[in-house]
Amino acid sequence: MQVSMTVNDVEVSEEIEGRQLLVHFLRDQLGLTGTHWGCDTSNCGTCVVWLDGEPVKSCTVLTAMAGGHEVRTVEGLAKNGKLDPVQEGFVQCHGLQCGFCTPGMLMTARALLDRNPDPTETEIRQAISGQICRCTGYASIVRSVRWASVHEAQAALDATSAPESDAADEAKQAQEVSS
């Protein structure tokens, strides 16, 4: 069957088997291998992507079900070559080791901050509780998400308190995130 959807802002239209899982469509057919496959039973969360902005486990979504919808993967997090603050937070706070669970963690963390820009440690732990990391022991992931939260808040504060030209503002934010 033919299926069309938007993946990371790009329209795609592909011939697929009706039973195909979204994780395999993304990885094998579109070559977006940042999304991983770890368990088949929706327990590990290495396959988390967004479907219309909501995190889903792509190992338990049929490709056909994503037809007509918007999908975003880890490859679609950075904007114009600039890392999302969540990605930067993971780098700064050692939020990853082997990196296998990381794409799923990043997608969940970004979605959390989009609805709750200032989550507590408990809220972060709850948000990522459907995902498993065998390397980090989670504390550094929690710190990474807090880093992103704090730096986004600071960037927003700077933007409102010191009205400057848009370009200067953006440069300042970029500096903030990379510092």
Next chain:
Amino acid sequence: MTTVQDAGRLTTFEDNDQKPIGHGRMLRKEDPRLVRGRGRFTDDIKLPGMLHLAILRSPFAHAKIISIDTSAAAALPKVKAVVTGADLAAQGLAWMPTLSNDVQAVLATDKVRFQGQEVAFVVAEDRYTARDALELIDVEYEVLDVVIDVRQALAPDAPVIRDDLDGKTNNHCFDWETGDKDATEAVFAAADVVVSQDIVYPRVHPAPMETCGAVADYDAVEGKLKLWSTTQAPHAHRTLYAIVAGLPEHKIQVISPDLGGGFGNKVPIYPGYVCAIVASIVTGKPVKWMEDRSENLISTGFARDYIMRGEIAATRDGKILAIRTDVLADHGAFNGTAAPVKYPAGFFGVFTGSYDIEAAYCSMTAVYTNKAPGGVAYACSFRITEAVYLVERIVDCLAAELGMDPAELRLKNFIKPEQFPYTTKTGWVYDSGDYEPTMRLAMDMAGYADLRKEQAEKRTRGELMGIGIAFFTEAVGAGPRKDMDILGLGMADGCELRVHPTGKAVVRLSVQSQGQGHETTFAQIVAEEIGIPPADIDVVHGDTDNTPFGLGTYGSRSTPVSGAAAALVARKVRDKARLIASAMLEVSVADLEWQKGSFQVKGDPGKSVTIQDIAMRAHGAGDLPDGVEGGLEAQICYNPSNLTYPHGAYICVVDIDPGTAQVKVRRFIAVDDCGTRINPMIIEGQVHGGLTDGVGMALMEMIAFDEDGNCLGASLMDYLIPTALEVPDWETGFTVTPSPHHPIGAKGVGESATVGSPPAIVNAVVDALAPFGVRHADMPLTPSRVWDAMRGAPQPPI
């Protein structure tokens, strides 16, 4: 530190973004690709024309194969090959050696010996079709009686599992002993106090987030096999493929790309790798095999499965005199243990722990059962997890018997700093240690005295709070090669360093990261020695065509062995640079002094040359000193003179809900001493991960079997792994006792926390349950098992 104003409150983060030229906190070089989803894991590899392989596995734990009909599967469109054990037997490939010199079936020929054993494989154009075809293979089995209860494995009427071995009439695998039996007996006989306890360390599984798999690409014209595979030991694997498959070693390239965790699970050679190689040779196409999670859990390297009886003898005032243990080890259907040849029980011999005692003895019997093969995996440092669990549990039992505080008992019995190097009663030579400050620091961080007060108050109200202590000494960094080899391959590691003309460098390692951050740590080790910034040093690993030979990453051996190699190869390059510098500065070598990154004339700081200047001179026009060849590079193979012995003190605080028996780990304090610290951020990360493993093993994880041999932990719905909700925010600290024999004083740390945390957690739970008269309860301490313990009936899990 970075301090940020955050909606009216101040938040501080440790400032990781430092750029040390050498040791120190530094962000990882691996991360930019991994956070973008641009890591390259085995399953990410897609080659033109690549086929997919799927494996048919036995539904039974023990059954004779009567017949296999593959015709329907072979007839399915898009199926390219269906291969059975009989097909492999015709090529002499049905069996392969294990890492413990046993043999294991690649595909079963005569009978299956555990549930999940490989029976046949299909190669098809896509992974879905390959799976479909498995359903069409018709295998007729004759089900046999099973050996699942390890205590019955040696019963006279037990069915014989390994009838493939000539003359085998029972399920005995091996016997092993260490220490002095008679001397220990004498000490026990004369002791004031003797405490004994049966202790089970159940079967668990490392379950890395990336399962095992491979892509095999055999080029028939060149006769060259290229194999991408999830291996922690690419060089050892290549040599074994050469020996097993008869392919010339120079025609095999093993590439271990990014690995999604390993924890020992990716040390053995699995039948799937061999199947993928065979499939590529048979079809002439690249072939990918990736197991699914169930396959990973039911068929690949498990860990532990030791049934132990621990005994401890002491004086009435708490001087520990002797430790004795008797172990029944379940090795599954094939002895697939990854351990040095002379150490069938790994390094279990360190069960005397951190204590200065008079005598020790261990006897062990290992048996075959109808369970998956393996035995050493899951960050265990070759069975030190079991040894440390035994000694730290039995010491707590002794403390309870004596009515002594467990911290005080440990402090009283530690090996003293002046006793190092210390030879244990089982012959291990601990290189260095200073235990009391480590213990005191952990107690200070925990607020130990206050915790005991809080506990006493809570007990008066019927609240269940426990404080558990564990103190461990590890033995990591195998070899030396004279004592330690795997299938005849000495446990040494090579390293090559090449400085380019412009002063940038490439260092090539024989070990392979599974997330430990080698690309960062090893660049820092070299940078410290030679003064080239880590950013300018490329680290190449995980590719046998492009790295020197070595045994790989497991048993926390990368820093102790390969890290030493990296430091020494850099010093070798520096020695050559010194000769060139003396010519450039026109002074004698003796007049030069090394300032990290440059040689300067003693007493004349204005006269100096940088390592970058020297690199250009080494490759440039003009004469070099007599006897100095051009270029600036070196290679070495490092053979460690001894293991390194890191130690640590762990304190765990738990609360148990008396209504549900749910254990909550409230706090966990971990003080580690791994000698010289190269990148503290990475060390902390390694410790955090191991502590989480410990929570999993102590409270949640177990690979169980029913009486027919069905694996009850075959998915992540059944085999429970901690999420962010089950673990606390870790509190870590450190002391530094350098290794005297390691070039930079470093010891391994990767497995310390996995080794040290389970006893701390179990000791805490047992401490919480003391009001119920509980002295011991076995892992995993799930609510139902804790509930039983609270009612005076803690049962072993197996």
